[in-house]
Amino acid sequence: MINNDILRRIRFVFDYSNAKMINIFSQANTDITSDQIIALLKKEDEEGYQACNDKLMCQFLDGLIINNRGLKPGTEVPAPLKQLTNNLIFKKLRVALEMREEDIIATLALADFSMSKSELGALFRNPDHKNYKTCGDQVLRNFVKGLSIKHRGK
Numbered sequence: 001m002i003n004n005d006i007l008r009r010i011r012f013v014f015d016y017s018n019a020k021m022i023n024i025f026s027q028a029n030t031d032i033t034s035d036q037i038i039a040l041l042k043k044e045d046e047e048g049y050q051a052c053n054d055k056l057m058c059q060f061l062d063g064l065i066i067n068n069r070g071l072k073p074g075t076e077v078p079a080p081l082k083q084l085t086n087n088l089i090f091k092k093l094r095v096a097l098e099m100r101e102e103d104i105i106a107t108l109a110l111a112d113f114s115m116s117k118s119e120l121g122a123l124f125r126n127p128d129h130k131n132y133k134t135c136g137d138q139v140l141r142n143f144v145k146g147l148s149i150k151h152r153g154k
Contacts, residue, residue: 001086001089001137001140001141002044002052003051003052003053003054003056003057003084004040004041004042004043004044004049004051004052006057006089006140006144007040007041007052007057007060008041009144009148010064010093010144010147011041012148012152013144013147013148013151013152014151015152018034018037018038019034021037021060022034022037023067024060024063024064024067025059025060025063026063027062027063027064027066027067027077028059028060028062028063028066028077028080029059029077030056030059030060030063036050040052040056054081054082054083054084055080055081055082056080057084057089058080058081058084058088058092059080061089061092061093061096062077062078062080062092064092064093064096065092065095065096067096068096068097068098069095069096069098085134085135086134086135086136086137086139086140087123087124087127087134087135089135089140090123090124090135090139090140090143091123091124093143094124097147101117101120101121104120104143105117105120106146107143107146107147107150108139108142108143108146109146110145110146110149110150111142111143111145111146111149112142113138113139113142113143113146115139119133123135123139
C-alpha cells in the first residue's frame with residue numbers, strides 16, 4: 001500500500017486533527033508543520049501532494065506507539081527504518097493498538113476477510129524464518145477497513 005493512503009486512513013479511523021498528527025510525529029522526535037500534514041494527506045492527483053517516504057511513515061508509526069503506549073523506561077525513541085514493508089507496518093499498528101491475534105482476526109472479520117491464527121502468525125515472523133509470509137496490500141487494506149468499521153461504524 002502507499003504510505004499516504006495508510007496515513008490518511010489511520011487519521012480517518014481515529015479522527016485525528018492536524019494538531020494531533022503533529023503531536024504524534026513529535027513523539028518520535030520529528031518536526032512537521034500543519035502544511036506538511038495537509039500535503040501528505042492529499043491524493044496523488046491533487047495539487048500540492050507530497051509523497052510519504054518510508055522513513056517518515058516509520059516515524060509516524062513509532063510516534064503512534066509512543067503516544068498510545070508510552071516509551072519503555074530506560075529506552076530512547078528508535079531510529080526510523082529506511083525501508084518499510086507491509087509486514088512491518090502491520091506489526092507497528094498491532095503494537096500501537098495493543099492488539100492480540102484474536103483482536104486482529106475479529107477486526108479483519110469486520111471487513112469480511114478471514115484469516116487463521118497460523119496465517120496471521122506467519123506475517124509477524126522474522127523474514128528469515130521458513131514460515132514467514134509476506135503481507136499483501138489486501139490484508140493491510142482490510143485490517144485498516146476493519147479498524148474503521150470498529151471505531152467509526154459502517
